Amino acid sequence: MADDLARRLRDxxxxxxxxTMYLDGGIxxxxxxxxxxxxxxxCLGLTDRSYIPSGLPRLPIAGCSAPGGCxxxxxPNVTVYE
Ligand SMILES: [Zn+2]
Known part of the structure; x- marks a missing residue:
């Protein structure tokens, strides 16, 4: 799992x-x-919600059945300071 994250960060x-933005607190x-x-x-089951980077599904979504492709x-959800 950690290896996968490292590979994904590289690729x-x-x-x-x-x-980086997440770790910096920017998002x-x-x-x-x-x-x-x-x-x-x-996709309907995966969209409209927020993920932390390590839990973010990869695109295109595996199993997406949209005719034109995913x-x-x-x-990014930017933190808003008031
Ligand atoms: Zn999709």
Missing amino acids: DPEFARFQ DGIALVAADSDPCPT RCRYE
């Missing part, structure tokens, strides 16, 4: 950036957002 620059987490208004059931994306 996925966007993910590495999220991890609370990363939301998984469906690009389509009618996502497939697999179009989900990440959206």
Whole structure:
């Protein structure tokens, strides 16, 4: 699991950036957002919630059955200080 995280940090620059931002406290987490208004059931179950980097599902979502392929994306949740 730790090996997998290390490999992912190395192979996925966007993910590495999220991890850095998260550790720096710049973001609370990363939301998984469906690009389509009618996502497939697999994506529907995973989107619209926030993940910490180590728990973030990889894109494209495994098992996504959208006809045009998975179009989900990440959206960092920025911490708002009042
Ligand atoms: Zn998808």
